[in-house]
Amino acid sequence: KPYQCSQCEKAFSDKSTFIGHQRTYTGEKPYQWGQCDKAFSQNDGLIKHQRIHTGEKPYQCGQCDKTFSQNSSLIRHHKTHTGEKPQCSKAFSKHSNVIHTGEKPYQCNQCEKAFSDKSTFIRHQTTHTGEKPYQCGQCDKTFSQNYNLKLHQRTHTGEK
Incomplete structure (x- = not known):
């Protein structure tokens, strides 16, 4: 592998992967998304993030x-x-068994809260990132969760 990192001694055969790795040390994030303030060190990070906005x-x-x-x-x-x-060596035949046993295998590494359900865990993480990918088309207010956007949109329609 011709590309060797001088910081951690990892080696790469692909130059672009090596350059992306070096950005973990420099902090450079050249891939910017125009709809929010997010920037990424590698293009694939930007592509994955764009899907939050596009729903793809x-x-x-x-x-x-x-x-x-x-x-x-x-x-x-x-x-x-x-x-x-x-997440661990345990196996369940049904998702409901995880809930009924009280298992909470998804733990936030920022505040130590734990969740039994992955989607709830992912939703929770936006409280730390400040990310608000859901935008109201009528007043441009943004929300971290789609559910809150739907509730907000009722203020425009008068729906209860």
């Missing part, structure tokens, strides 16, 4: 047709069909 979900499960914005989420999802639990 190009990865589809062949067993249940559920779609995902990232391939890693699809791979993790596949394990729900086998009962395998990727």
Whole structure:
């Protein structure tokens, strides 16, 4: 591998991957998204982030047709069909068994809160990032969660 990092001694065969790795030390984030203040050190980070705004979900499960914005989420999802639990060695035949046992395998590394459900955990993480990807089309107010946007939109329609 011709590209060697002088900071950590990792080696890379691909120059662009090496350059992206070096940005972890320099902090450089040349890939900017115009709709929010997010910037990324690598282009694939920008592409993944853009899907939050566009709602694009190009990865589809062949067993249940559920779609995902990232391939890693699809791979993790596949394990729900086998009962395998990727976060630890425990396995459950049904998702409800995780809830009924009180298991909370998803732990926030910023505040130590734990969650039994991955989607709730992901939603929680926006409280730390300040990210508000859901925007009202009528008044430009932004929200960290789609549910809160839907509630807000009722103020424009008068719906209770």
